[in-house]
Amino acid sequence: MKVELENLTKIFPSRNKKSQEVVVAVDNFTFSIPDGKLVGLLGPSGCGKSTTLYMISGLQKPTSGKIYFGDDDVTELTPEHRGVGLVFQNYALYPHMTVKQNILFPLQNLKGEDKLTKDEMLERAYNAAKLVQIDDLMDRKPNELSGGQQQRVAIARALVKMPRVLLLDEPLSNLDARLRLQTREEIRRIQRETQITTVFVTHDQEEAMSISDIIVVMKTGVVQQIGKPQEVYDNPINLFVAKFLGTPPINVFSGRVEGGMLYIGDDAVLPARGIDDREVTVGIRPEGFVLSEDGPLHCKLSSVEVMGRDVSIVSGHDASLNPVIRSIIDADCKLDPTAECVRFALKPHKVFIFDKETEERILPEE
C-alpha cells in the first residue's frame, strides 16, 4: 500500500492558555511512501515524529493537508477504518489477559463482512504469534514475559488484523541494549516477510539507519532530508543532518574558502574549486582523516584509543567547534601516542562545506 502525505500540517494551540503562540508540530510534510517499504522517521525529541504518525493512523486530525492510502483519501477516516496496525513504546497490553487473548482482542470487535469465526480468529492469532516467535507463550500473562517478548506480543496484536500500514512509535525504547538490537532485526525480518508498508519512528539515528529503506530526517516540524540511509549520510543537505547522523558524530570546524582553497585555521586542507571566497563551517566525518606525516591539518594529540579493528584518535584544533576531534583510522596505521602533534590528510568525499549563517551545504558551481 502506497501512503501519500500531501502538505500535511498540524498546529497545536499553546499549552499555556494565556499565550497566543501556537506549536507547529508538523509543517507542510509532503512525501510518498512507496508500497512495501520501511520508512524511518528520525529526529530529536519534539520534532513532530509522533504527531506525523498519529495523523497517518487517524488518531490525530491534520490542521491541513491530505493523506492517501493507495488512491483512497483517508484524511477524514477514523483509525478503525484505515486498516493500520499501531505499536507504541510502552507495549500497552491488557495485563489481566493472556498473550492469546491480547492478540485475539482486535479481531473480536470486527463487524459485518469482516466478522470472523472462532477458528479463523485462532488461526490468525497463531499465525501472527508465529511470525514474531511467541507462539509457545500464548497462555502466559504479560507480567510473565520479558520486555522484548511483550513488545513482540504488541507487534503480533498490530499484525493480526492484517493492516495495510504498520506504524511503530519508538517501539524499542523500553528494551535493554541487547534486546533492542535483536528486536530491531526481528522487525526488519517481519516487515520483509509481510511486505507491509511500515513507518518506524525513532530518535536513534543508528536504529533508523540500520532498519530503514528510506529515512526522513525532521527538525522542529520540518522535513530536512529524505533518502536512502547511506545516501543521506554521504550527502547531508545541511549541518543539522550531517550532525544528526553518524557515531562518533561528525567533527565541525570554522573555516574559510580563499582562492579556491579550503582553510581550517591556517591549514590549507583541500582544494575547494568553484566556491567563492567566504567564511564557512566545515564538517569532517571521523573516518575522513588519514594519518600523514606531511598532512595539511595540524592537530594537538590528546589520546589514542585502540578499539580492535580501528584506532580512535582524540585531538584538538583551535578552529574546532567541538571540544575534541574524534577520528577513526585503521589499526595498522602507526602513531606515536606520546607525540604532541598529529597531522592528517583528509578524504575529500568525507568533508562537507556549509554556509556559516544558513548552515546549508555549499556545493561547488560546475
Ligand code: ADP
Ligand atoms: P516527537 O514525537 O518527535 O518527540 P511530537 O510529535 O510528540 O514530537 O511533538 C511535536 C511538537 O508538538 C512538540 O513541540 C510537542 O510539544 C507538541 N505537541 C505534541 N502534542 C501536543 C498537544 N496535544 N498539544 C500541544 N502541543 C503538542
Ligand code: MG
Ligand atoms: Mg514521539
